[in-house]
Amino acid sequence: MKKEEQDLSICIEGVTKTYCLKKTSLAGRNRGKSLIRALFNKKSSQKIKENDFCALRNISLRILKGDSLGIIGLNGSGKSTLLQIIAGTLRPTLGKVKSFGSIGALLELGSGFNPDFTGKENIYLNGKIHGMNPEEVEQKYDSITTFSGIGDFVNQPVRTYSSGMVVRLAFSVIAHTDPDILIIDEALSVGDVRFQAKCFSFLESFREKGKTLLFVSHDLNSIARLCSSAILLNKGQIHSAGTPKEMINQYSKIVSEEPHLPEEDSRSNDDPASELLNDEQNNESANDEFNYGGDKAEITSCQILNEQNIETTVVSSGENFVARFSVQGKSFVENPIYAVTIRDPKGQQVYGQNTHFSKTPTESLGNGDQAIIEFKLKANLGEGKYLLSFGVTQFKNDDLEVIHRRYDALEFQVVNSDGSFGISNCFAKINFEK
Numbered sequence: 001m002k003k004e005e006q007d008l009s010i011c012i013e014g015v016t017k018t019y020c021l022k023k024t025s026l027a028g029r030n031r032g033k034s035l036i037r038a039l040f041n042k043k044s045s046q047k048i049k050e051n052d053f054c055a056l057r058n059i060s061l062r063i064l065k066g067d068s069l070g071i072i073g074l075n076g077s078g079k080s081t082l083l084q085i086i087a088g089t090l091r092p093t094l095g096k097v098k099s100f101g102s103i104g105a106l107l108e109l110g111s112g113f114n115p116d117f118t119g120k121e122n123i124y125l126n127g128k129i130h131g132m133n134p135e136e137v138e139q140k141y142d143s144i145t146t147f148s149g150i151g152d153f154v155n156q157p158v159r160t161y162s163s164g165m166v167v168r169l170a171f172s173v174i175a176h177t178d179p180d181i182l183i184i185d186e187a188l189s190v191g192d193v194r195f196q197a198k199c200f201s202f203l204e205s206f207r208e209k210g211k212t213l214l215f216v217s218h219d220l221n222s223i224a225r226l227c228s229s230a231i232l233l234n235k236g237q238i239h240s241a242g243t244p245k246e247m248i249n250q251y252s253k254i255v256s257e258e259p260h261l262p263e264e265d266s267r268s269n270d271d272p273a274s275e276l277l278n279d280e281q282n283n284e285s286a287n288d289e290f291n292y293g294g295d296k297a298e299i300t301s302c303q304i305l306n307e308q309n310i311e312t313t314v315v316s317s318g319e320n321f322v323a324r325f326s327v328q329g330k331s332f333v334e335n336p337i338y339a340v341t342i343r344d345p346k347g348q349q350v351y352g353q354n355t356h357f358s359k360t361p362t363e364s365l366g367n368g369d370q371a372i373i374e375f376k377l378k379a380n381l382g383e384g385k386y387l388l389s390f391g392v393t394q395f396k397n398d399d400l401e402v403i404h405r406r407y408d409a410l411e412f413q414v415v416n417s418d419g420s421f422g423i424s425n426c427f428a429k430i431n432f433e434k
Contacts, residue, residue: 008100009181009212010063010086015095017081018052055081057236059095065180068213070227070244072220072251077233079216083107083185086214101180101212104130106170108185115159119150119169122158126170130177140176148172149195168195175202181212200226200419220248221383224316224415245415249314252413290407297333297365297403299390301326304412315379317416317425323375325390325409329365333403336362338373339391342381350386350423351377354393381414382422388412 056078063069071079084090086097087105112129113122123144127137145154148168150161158166174182182203203226207213215226223230223244230247232239232254240250302325306312315321323340339354353375355362365371388410392403416425 007064008062008098009065009067010061010100010214011098012059012061012063012086013096013098015056015059015082015085015092015097016054017056017078017085017090018054018093021051021053054236056085056092059238061231061238063212063214065100065212066207066210067229068207068215068227070223070230070247071214071216071233072218072223072230072247073233073239074254078236079233080107080185082233083183083214083216087183099181102131102177103181103183104174104177104179105183106167106174106185107183113158113166113170116157118157119145119148119154119161122169123154123173126173127177130173130179132177144172144176147175147198164195171199179211181214182206183214185216186218220251220413221415224248224383225417225419245314245316248413248415249312252313252411291405292407293392293402293404296331297327297329297336297392299325299392299404299406299409300328302388302390302406302409304388304410313411314413314415317379317381317383317414317418317420318427319379321377321379323377323388323390323410325373325406327365327371327373327392327404329367329369329371331367333365333392333394334396335394336365336371336403337391337393337395338362338371339393340375340377341389341391342386343389344423345385345387348423350381354391379414380425380427382420382425383414383416384423385411385413 059078059082071082073079081090083105084107085092086099087103087107088097089105089107112126114125117125120141123141124134124137127140128134132140148154148165148171150165150168153161153165154169158169161169184203200222203213203215207226213226215223217223227244229242230244231241232247232250234254239254240247302323303311304313304315305322305324306315307320309322312321325338325340327336327338337354337356339352341352342350344350355373363371387408389405389407390409391405394401394403418425418427420426420428
Protein backbone atom coordinates (compact mmCIF):
# COMPACT_ATOMS: atom_id res chain seq x y z
CA MET A 1 0.00 0.00 0.00
CA LYS A 2 1.28 3.48 -0.88
CA LYS A 3 2.17 5.77 2.00
CA GLU A 4 -0.57 8.26 1.13
CA GLU A 5 -3.12 5.44 1.19
CA GLN A 6 -2.28 4.21 4.70
CA ASP A 7 -4.80 6.54 6.37
CA LEU A 8 -7.43 6.14 3.65
CA SER A 9 -10.52 4.04 4.15
CA ILE A 10 -12.38 4.84 0.90
CA CYS A 11 -11.27 6.76 -2.19
CA ILE A 12 -13.93 7.79 -4.71
CA GLU A 13 -12.73 9.37 -7.95
CA GLY A 14 -15.05 10.95 -10.50
CA VAL A 15 -17.92 8.49 -10.01
CA THR A 16 -20.86 8.97 -12.36
CA LYS A 17 -23.86 6.66 -12.64
CA THR A 18 -26.32 6.90 -15.52
CA TYR A 19 -29.36 4.92 -16.59
CA CYS A 20 -30.55 4.66 -20.17
CA LEU A 21 -34.13 5.88 -20.47
CA LYS A 22 -34.50 5.40 -24.23
CA LYS A 23 -35.66 1.93 -25.22
CA THR A 24 -34.11 0.47 -28.36
CA SER A 25 -34.11 -2.88 -30.08
CA LEU A 26 -30.57 -3.36 -28.78
CA ALA A 27 -31.64 -3.10 -25.16
CA GLY A 28 -31.45 -6.86 -24.56
CA ARG A 29 -28.04 -7.09 -26.24
CA ASN A 30 -26.73 -4.17 -24.15
CA ARG A 31 -27.96 -5.80 -20.96
CA GLY A 32 -26.14 -8.97 -21.99
CA LYS A 33 -22.91 -7.04 -22.53
CA SER A 34 -23.28 -5.37 -19.13
CA LEU A 35 -23.75 -8.78 -17.49
CA ILE A 36 -20.63 -10.16 -19.18
CA ARG A 37 -18.62 -7.12 -18.05
CA ALA A 38 -19.82 -7.61 -14.48
CA LEU A 39 -19.10 -11.36 -14.48
CA PHE A 40 -15.56 -10.93 -15.77
CA ASN A 41 -14.95 -7.72 -13.78
CA LYS A 42 -14.23 -5.68 -16.88
CA LYS A 43 -14.19 -1.93 -16.53
CA SER A 44 -17.13 -0.12 -17.99
CA SER A 45 -16.40 1.87 -21.12
CA GLN A 46 -19.84 3.46 -21.27
CA LYS A 47 -20.24 7.07 -22.24
CA ILE A 48 -22.95 9.44 -21.09
CA LYS A 49 -25.57 9.81 -23.78
CA GLU A 50 -28.01 12.63 -24.33
CA ASN A 51 -31.05 10.64 -23.18
CA ASP A 52 -29.39 9.07 -20.11
CA PHE A 53 -30.62 9.84 -16.63
CA CYS A 54 -27.69 10.84 -14.42
CA ALA A 55 -28.23 9.54 -10.87
CA LEU A 56 -24.72 10.59 -9.78
CA ARG A 57 -22.41 13.05 -11.49
CA ASN A 58 -18.65 13.27 -10.94
CA ILE A 59 -18.54 12.36 -7.25
CA SER A 60 -15.09 12.48 -5.64
CA LEU A 61 -14.46 11.78 -1.95
CA ARG A 62 -11.59 10.75 0.29
CA ILE A 63 -12.78 9.14 3.51
CA LEU A 64 -10.15 8.54 6.17
CA LYS A 65 -9.99 5.65 8.60
CA GLY A 66 -12.01 6.46 11.69
CA ASP A 67 -14.29 8.90 9.89
CA SER A 68 -18.02 8.69 10.51
CA LEU A 69 -19.62 10.31 7.47
CA GLY A 70 -23.29 11.23 7.28
CA ILE A 71 -24.90 11.51 3.85
CA ILE A 72 -28.08 13.56 3.61
CA GLY A 73 -30.27 14.85 0.80
CA LEU A 74 -33.77 14.80 -0.62
CA ASN A 75 -35.29 11.61 -2.01
CA GLY A 76 -33.75 10.94 -5.41
CA SER A 77 -30.56 12.87 -4.68
CA GLY A 78 -28.37 9.76 -5.19
CA LYS A 79 -27.66 8.71 -1.59
CA SER A 80 -28.56 5.03 -1.95
CA THR A 81 -26.92 4.80 -5.38
CA LEU A 82 -23.65 6.11 -3.95
CA LEU A 83 -23.73 3.63 -1.06
CA GLN A 84 -24.42 0.72 -3.40
CA ILE A 85 -21.46 1.70 -5.57
CA ILE A 86 -19.19 1.94 -2.52
CA ALA A 87 -20.46 -1.43 -1.26
CA GLY A 88 -19.81 -2.99 -4.67
CA THR A 89 -23.38 -4.06 -5.40
CA LEU A 90 -23.62 -1.52 -8.23
CA ARG A 91 -21.02 -0.54 -10.81
CA PRO A 92 -20.42 3.10 -11.75
CA THR A 93 -20.77 4.23 -15.34
CA LEU A 94 -17.62 6.31 -15.01
CA GLY A 95 -15.00 6.68 -12.30
CA LYS A 96 -13.74 4.25 -9.68
CA VAL A 97 -13.95 3.39 -5.99
CA LYS A 98 -11.15 1.92 -3.90
CA SER A 99 -11.73 0.66 -0.38
CA PHE A 100 -9.09 -0.35 2.14
CA GLY A 101 -10.56 -2.91 4.51
CA SER A 102 -13.54 -5.22 4.78
CA ILE A 103 -17.00 -3.76 4.18
CA GLY A 104 -20.25 -4.57 5.94
CA ALA A 105 -23.35 -3.07 4.35
CA LEU A 106 -26.96 -2.89 5.47
CA LEU A 107 -28.69 -1.47 2.40
CA GLU A 108 -32.06 -2.56 1.04
CA LEU A 109 -34.38 -4.19 3.54
CA GLY A 110 -33.84 -7.95 3.55
CA SER A 111 -31.13 -7.92 0.88
CA GLY A 112 -29.14 -11.14 1.02
CA PHE A 113 -31.94 -13.00 2.80
CA ASN A 114 -33.80 -15.95 1.31
CA PRO A 115 -37.44 -15.50 2.39
CA ASP A 116 -38.06 -19.27 2.36
CA PHE A 117 -35.11 -20.00 4.66
CA THR A 118 -35.46 -19.79 8.42
CA GLY A 119 -33.77 -17.05 10.36
CA LYS A 120 -31.12 -19.53 11.49
CA GLU A 121 -30.40 -20.65 7.93
CA ASN A 122 -30.15 -17.01 6.84
CA ILE A 123 -27.68 -16.27 9.64
CA TYR A 124 -25.34 -18.93 8.22
CA LEU A 125 -26.00 -17.76 4.66
CA ASN A 126 -25.33 -14.08 5.45
CA GLY A 127 -22.34 -14.96 7.57
CA LYS A 128 -20.81 -16.73 4.56
CA ILE A 129 -21.64 -13.78 2.28
CA HIS A 130 -19.73 -11.52 4.69
CA GLY A 131 -16.68 -13.74 4.81
CA MET A 132 -17.29 -15.88 7.91
CA ASN A 133 -16.81 -19.63 7.80
CA PRO A 134 -19.41 -21.96 9.39
CA GLU A 135 -17.25 -22.42 12.52
CA GLU A 136 -17.13 -18.65 13.12
CA VAL A 137 -20.90 -18.37 12.65
CA GLU A 138 -21.41 -21.24 15.08
CA GLN A 139 -19.29 -19.49 17.71
CA LYS A 140 -21.21 -16.24 17.32
CA TYR A 141 -24.66 -17.72 16.73
CA ASP A 142 -25.98 -17.30 20.30
CA SER A 143 -24.68 -13.74 20.47
CA ILE A 144 -26.30 -12.90 17.11
CA THR A 145 -29.71 -14.25 18.10
CA THR A 146 -29.56 -12.58 21.52
CA PHE A 147 -28.68 -9.23 19.96
CA SER A 148 -31.54 -9.54 17.43
CA GLY A 149 -34.11 -10.29 20.12
CA ILE A 150 -36.39 -12.21 17.74
CA GLY A 151 -36.56 -15.24 20.05
CA ASP A 152 -38.10 -18.43 18.70
CA PHE A 153 -38.86 -16.75 15.38
CA VAL A 154 -35.30 -17.59 14.41
CA ASN A 155 -36.63 -21.04 13.47
CA GLN A 156 -39.42 -19.63 11.28
CA PRO A 157 -39.17 -18.66 7.57
CA VAL A 158 -38.09 -15.05 7.06
CA ARG A 159 -41.15 -14.44 4.85
CA THR A 160 -43.22 -14.58 8.07
CA TYR A 161 -41.18 -11.76 9.66
CA SER A 162 -42.20 -8.15 10.02
CA SER A 163 -39.92 -5.53 8.44
CA GLY A 164 -38.62 -4.68 11.91
CA MET A 165 -37.66 -8.30 12.59
CA VAL A 166 -35.81 -8.52 9.27
CA VAL A 167 -33.79 -5.41 10.18
CA ARG A 168 -33.02 -6.82 13.63
CA LEU A 169 -31.63 -10.01 12.18
CA ALA A 170 -29.73 -8.31 9.35
CA PHE A 171 -28.13 -5.75 11.65
CA SER A 172 -27.21 -8.43 14.19
CA VAL A 173 -25.34 -10.44 11.55
CA ILE A 174 -23.54 -7.34 10.24
CA ALA A 175 -22.57 -6.29 13.76
CA HIS A 176 -20.88 -9.65 14.37
CA THR A 177 -18.86 -9.72 11.13
CA ASP A 178 -16.57 -7.04 12.62
CA PRO A 179 -16.02 -5.08 9.37
CA ASP A 180 -13.52 -2.24 8.96
CA ILE A 181 -16.11 -0.16 7.09
CA LEU A 182 -19.82 -0.19 7.95
CA ILE A 183 -22.41 1.20 5.53
CA ILE A 184 -26.00 1.75 6.70
CA ASP A 185 -28.81 3.08 4.52
CA GLU A 186 -31.98 4.12 6.41
CA ALA A 187 -32.38 0.61 7.83
CA LEU A 188 -32.60 1.65 11.49
CA SER A 189 -35.74 3.70 10.92
CA VAL A 190 -37.75 0.47 10.69
CA GLY A 191 -36.78 -1.12 14.02
CA ASP A 192 -38.51 -0.43 17.34
CA VAL A 193 -37.23 2.14 19.83
CA ARG A 194 -35.45 -0.33 22.11
CA PHE A 195 -33.62 -2.01 19.25
CA GLN A 196 -32.67 1.38 17.79
CA ALA A 197 -31.11 2.29 21.15
CA LYS A 198 -29.12 -0.96 21.07
CA CYS A 199 -27.98 -0.22 17.51
CA PHE A 200 -26.89 3.30 18.43
CA SER A 201 -24.88 1.94 21.32
CA PHE A 202 -23.16 -0.49 18.96
CA LEU A 203 -22.47 2.20 16.35
CA GLU A 204 -20.97 4.53 18.95
CA SER A 205 -18.64 1.78 20.18
CA PHE A 206 -17.83 0.88 16.54
CA ARG A 207 -16.85 4.50 15.91
CA GLU A 208 -14.77 4.66 19.10
CA LYS A 209 -12.69 1.73 17.82
CA GLY A 210 -11.47 3.97 15.00
CA LYS A 211 -13.45 2.21 12.28
CA THR A 212 -15.22 3.88 9.36
CA LEU A 213 -18.96 4.51 9.30
CA LEU A 214 -21.08 5.70 6.35
CA PHE A 215 -24.59 6.55 7.46
CA VAL A 216 -27.62 7.64 5.43
CA SER A 217 -30.75 8.71 7.28
CA HIS A 218 -33.62 11.17 7.09
CA ASP A 219 -33.39 11.36 10.89
CA LEU A 220 -31.14 14.42 11.02
CA ASN A 221 -30.60 14.12 14.76
CA SER A 222 -29.08 10.66 14.23
CA ILE A 223 -26.68 12.19 11.71
CA ALA A 224 -25.71 14.89 14.22
CA ARG A 225 -25.28 12.32 16.99
CA LEU A 226 -23.30 9.64 15.15
CA CYS A 227 -21.29 11.46 12.50
CA SER A 228 -18.16 13.59 12.69
CA SER A 229 -18.68 15.02 9.18
CA ALA A 230 -21.35 15.05 6.50
CA ILE A 231 -22.00 15.69 2.83
CA LEU A 232 -25.16 17.01 1.26
CA LEU A 233 -26.19 15.47 -2.05
CA ASN A 234 -28.56 17.32 -4.35
CA LYS A 235 -29.58 16.17 -7.83
CA GLY A 236 -26.77 13.64 -7.98
CA GLN A 237 -23.97 16.02 -7.04
CA ILE A 238 -22.17 16.99 -3.85
CA HIS A 239 -23.85 20.25 -2.94
CA SER A 240 -21.58 20.91 0.05
CA ALA A 241 -19.52 19.20 2.75
CA GLY A 242 -18.73 20.10 6.35
CA THR A 243 -19.88 19.41 9.88
CA PRO A 244 -23.23 17.63 10.37
CA LYS A 245 -24.74 20.81 11.79
CA GLU A 246 -23.66 22.87 8.79
CA MET A 247 -25.02 20.29 6.34
CA ILE A 248 -28.33 19.99 8.18
CA ASN A 249 -28.61 23.77 7.93
CA GLN A 250 -27.96 23.65 4.16
CA TYR A 251 -30.40 20.74 3.80
CA SER A 252 -33.12 22.69 5.64
CA LYS A 253 -32.73 25.53 3.15
CA ILE A 254 -33.17 23.12 0.22
CA VAL A 255 -36.23 21.53 1.86
CA SER A 256 -37.78 24.97 2.43
CA GLU A 257 -37.57 25.62 -1.32
CA GLU A 258 -39.48 22.43 -2.15
CA PRO A 259 -43.29 22.55 -2.45
CA HIS A 260 -45.08 21.05 0.54
CA LEU A 261 -48.59 20.04 1.46
CA PRO A 262 -50.49 22.17 3.99
CA GLU A 263 -51.23 20.69 7.38
CA GLU A 264 -54.03 21.50 9.80
CA ASP A 265 -53.18 24.33 12.18
CA SER A 266 -53.88 23.95 15.86
CA ARG A 267 -52.79 27.10 17.67
CA SER A 268 -53.77 27.02 21.31
CA ASN A 269 -55.06 29.83 23.53
CA ASP A 270 -55.39 27.76 26.71
CA ASP A 271 -52.80 29.86 28.57
CA PRO A 272 -54.35 33.18 29.74
CA ALA A 273 -51.01 34.90 29.13
CA SER A 274 -51.18 33.89 25.48
CA GLU A 275 -53.47 36.85 24.77
CA LEU A 276 -50.32 38.92 24.50
CA LEU A 277 -48.56 36.28 22.43
CA ASN A 278 -51.18 34.85 20.09
CA ASP A 279 -54.12 36.08 18.07
CA GLU A 280 -57.41 34.24 17.73
CA GLN A 281 -57.12 30.74 16.32
CA ASN A 282 -57.21 30.61 12.54
CA ASN A 283 -57.36 27.90 9.92
CA GLU A 284 -54.25 28.84 7.97
CA SER A 285 -51.62 26.24 7.26
CA ALA A 286 -49.19 25.37 10.07
CA ASN A 287 -46.37 25.39 7.54
CA ASP A 288 -47.28 28.59 5.69
CA GLU A 289 -46.50 31.90 7.37
CA PHE A 290 -49.68 33.78 8.33
CA ASN A 291 -49.65 37.57 8.61
CA TYR A 292 -52.13 39.62 10.61
CA GLY A 293 -52.20 43.39 10.65
CA GLY A 294 -49.35 45.57 9.44
CA ASP A 295 -51.15 48.88 8.85
CA LYS A 296 -49.50 50.86 11.68
CA ALA A 297 -46.17 48.98 11.71
CA GLU A 298 -44.76 46.02 9.84
CA ILE A 299 -42.36 43.21 10.74
CA THR A 300 -40.10 43.44 7.71
CA SER A 301 -37.52 40.72 8.38
CA CYS A 302 -36.69 37.97 10.86
CA GLN A 303 -33.81 35.57 11.34
CA ILE A 304 -32.10 33.16 13.73
CA LEU A 305 -28.44 33.74 14.63
CA ASN A 306 -26.15 31.18 16.26
CA GLU A 307 -23.44 31.80 18.85
CA GLN A 308 -21.08 32.95 16.08
CA ASN A 309 -23.67 35.54 14.99
CA ILE A 310 -24.23 33.62 11.74
CA GLU A 311 -27.74 33.12 10.35
CA THR A 312 -28.85 29.52 10.74
CA THR A 313 -31.83 27.17 10.80
CA VAL A 314 -30.12 24.51 12.94
CA VAL A 315 -29.43 24.88 16.65
CA SER A 316 -27.73 22.43 19.02
CA SER A 317 -29.68 21.51 22.13
CA GLY A 318 -28.48 23.81 24.93
CA GLU A 319 -26.92 26.31 22.53
CA ASN A 320 -27.50 30.05 22.91
CA PHE A 321 -29.18 31.63 19.90
CA VAL A 322 -30.86 34.88 18.94
CA ALA A 323 -34.29 35.41 17.40
CA ARG A 324 -34.04 38.80 15.67
CA PHE A 325 -36.68 40.76 13.80
CA SER A 326 -37.02 44.26 12.36
CA VAL A 327 -40.09 46.48 12.59
CA GLN A 328 -40.85 49.46 10.32
CA GLY A 329 -43.17 52.14 11.70
CA LYS A 330 -45.97 53.44 9.47
CA SER A 331 -47.79 55.62 11.99
CA PHE A 332 -47.52 56.35 15.70
CA VAL A 333 -47.36 53.27 17.97
CA GLU A 334 -47.07 54.02 21.69
CA ASN A 335 -44.74 51.80 23.73
CA PRO A 336 -45.02 48.78 21.43
CA ILE A 337 -44.85 45.27 22.89
CA TYR A 338 -42.62 42.86 21.01
CA ALA A 339 -43.18 39.11 21.31
CA VAL A 340 -41.68 35.78 20.25
CA THR A 341 -43.25 32.33 20.52
CA ILE A 342 -41.90 28.86 19.82
CA ARG A 343 -44.18 25.94 19.08
CA ASP A 344 -43.84 22.45 17.71
CA PRO A 345 -45.34 21.30 14.36
CA LYS A 346 -48.39 19.91 16.20
CA GLY A 347 -49.26 23.41 17.37
CA GLN A 348 -48.24 23.03 21.01
CA GLN A 349 -46.84 26.25 22.42
CA VAL A 350 -43.40 25.41 23.80
CA TYR A 351 -42.25 28.86 24.90
CA GLY A 352 -43.28 32.48 24.68
CA GLN A 353 -42.00 35.82 25.95
CA ASN A 354 -42.59 39.50 25.29
CA THR A 355 -41.24 42.84 26.39
CA HIS A 356 -44.30 43.51 28.59
CA PHE A 357 -43.98 40.36 30.69
CA SER A 358 -40.20 40.73 30.93
CA LYS A 359 -40.59 44.41 31.93
CA THR A 360 -38.27 45.47 29.11
CA PRO A 361 -38.87 49.15 28.27
CA THR A 362 -39.44 50.09 24.63
CA GLU A 363 -39.72 53.39 22.76
CA SER A 364 -42.69 54.55 20.75
CA LEU A 365 -42.54 54.12 16.98
CA GLY A 366 -43.29 56.89 14.49
CA ASN A 367 -43.79 56.85 10.76
CA GLY A 368 -40.52 55.78 9.13
CA ASP A 369 -38.89 54.65 12.39
CA GLN A 370 -37.19 51.28 12.41
CA ALA A 371 -36.61 49.03 15.42
CA ILE A 372 -34.48 45.92 15.66
CA ILE A 373 -35.47 43.50 18.42
CA GLU A 374 -33.36 40.59 19.64
CA PHE A 375 -34.53 37.83 21.94
CA LYS A 376 -31.49 36.03 23.33
CA LEU A 377 -32.59 32.46 24.00
CA LYS A 378 -31.15 29.15 25.17
CA ALA A 379 -32.30 26.06 23.28
CA ASN A 380 -33.15 23.81 26.24
CA LEU A 381 -35.24 21.80 23.81
CA GLY A 382 -35.37 18.18 22.74
CA GLU A 383 -34.41 17.32 19.19
CA GLY A 384 -36.95 18.07 16.51
CA LYS A 385 -38.43 20.83 14.38
CA TYR A 386 -39.90 24.03 15.80
CA LEU A 387 -41.64 27.14 14.47
CA LEU A 388 -40.95 30.75 15.47
CA SER A 389 -43.64 33.44 15.42
CA PHE A 390 -43.15 37.19 15.94
CA GLY A 391 -45.56 39.88 17.05
CA VAL A 392 -46.02 43.59 17.77
CA THR A 393 -48.91 44.85 19.91
CA GLN A 394 -49.77 47.89 22.07
CA PHE A 395 -52.18 48.75 24.87
CA LYS A 396 -54.91 51.19 23.88
CA ASN A 397 -57.34 52.17 26.63
CA ASP A 398 -56.46 49.01 28.57
CA ASP A 399 -57.27 46.89 25.52
CA LEU A 400 -54.63 45.01 23.58
CA GLU A 401 -54.34 46.10 19.95
CA VAL A 402 -52.57 43.86 17.47
CA ILE A 403 -50.21 45.86 15.28
CA HIS A 404 -48.62 43.05 13.25
CA ARG A 405 -48.10 39.33 13.73
CA ARG A 406 -46.17 36.84 11.60
CA TYR A 407 -47.08 33.30 12.51
CA ASP A 408 -44.63 30.45 11.74
CA ALA A 409 -42.25 32.92 10.14
CA LEU A 410 -39.24 30.65 10.64
CA GLU A 411 -38.72 26.91 10.96
CA PHE A 412 -35.65 25.63 12.77
CA GLN A 413 -34.22 22.26 13.72
CA VAL A 414 -32.82 21.34 17.13
CA VAL A 415 -30.24 18.54 17.19
CA ASN A 416 -28.64 16.92 20.22
CA SER A 417 -25.69 14.62 20.80
CA ASP A 418 -26.30 13.45 24.37
CA GLY A 419 -28.94 10.82 23.56
CA SER A 420 -31.67 12.55 25.58
CA PHE A 421 -35.29 12.52 24.44
CA GLY A 422 -38.49 14.47 25.06
CA ILE A 423 -39.73 17.97 24.30
CA SER A 424 -37.13 19.61 26.57
CA ASN A 425 -33.54 18.94 27.54
CA CYS A 426 -32.73 19.22 31.26
CA PHE A 427 -29.05 18.26 30.77
CA ALA A 428 -28.92 15.76 33.61
CA LYS A 429 -25.64 15.25 35.45
CA ILE A 430 -25.64 11.65 36.65
CA ASN A 431 -23.77 10.43 39.72
CA PHE A 432 -23.55 6.81 40.78
CA GLU A 433 -22.34 5.33 44.03
CA LYS A 434 -22.28 1.75 45.22
